[in-house]
Amino acid sequence: MSLPDRLVQAGVELLEEDGLAELTLRAIARRTGVSHGAPRRYFPTHNALLAAIAATGLTDLADRLTAKSEGSPEEQLVEAAHRYLRFAAERPGMFDLIFRHDLLAGAGGNLRATSLPLFATFVDLVAQLHPTDAELRATALWTNLHGLATLRATNALELLGTTDLEPILRYVVRAHLT
Numbered sequence: 001m002s003l004p005d006r007l008v009q010a011g012v013e014l015l016e017e018d019g020l021a022e023l024t025l026r027a028i029a030r031r032t033g034v035s036h037g038a039p040r041r042y043f044p045t046h047n048a049l050l051a052a053i054a055a056t057g058l059t060d061l062a063d064r065l066t067a068k069s070e071g072s073p074e075e076q077l078v079e080a081a082h083r084y085l086r087f088a089a090e091r092p093g094m095f096d097l098i099f100r101h102d103l104l105a106g107a108g109g110n111l112r113a114t115s116l117p118l119f120a121t122f123v124d125l126v127a128q129l130h131p132t133d134a135e136l137r138a139t140a141l142w143t144n145l146h147g148l149a150t151l152r153a154t155n156a157l158e159l160l161g162t163t164d165l166e167p168i169l170r171y172v173v174r175a176h177l178t
Contacts, residue, residue: 004042004052006032011053015093020100023093025049050097051104051111057094058114061087065121073128078173080121081145085165088149095149129177141176148172 001009010031015023025046029036043049064087069079088095097103104111122142127134148165151157162168
């Protein structure tokens, strides 16, 4: 494996173990077994390395969201929503990173080209039922899903006396389709 790939892999591991706040160039270099200046030879900025790390998470999320599912368009949308929420729960550090466009904008890796097709997955499913305003409905749905993922990650849903997202998820999907 090349050194840039090893640096990205070390970054992914550290992100998953310690979260975004602890993901420093020094920590990645230490995990990789190279000097703290070595990452700069391949990634001119810390954010460029973060973008390369985020690209791996976006690929994973894309694979999950575009996996075929059966059923009506609504059931397929529910399944895509489940996959999105599972990704957020299973990979919280990566979930945080890939949606930090304030950090990653202009950092390389053309992340928008990778992330926009993810949104298109939701638009395409919504368009099967509502072709005239699919993008607006999908945007509202995605913001609700992202909010649910964030509320679950911060244990805020427990304040409401619930941790079962299933009825909420189905209600959210239905609300944006009716």
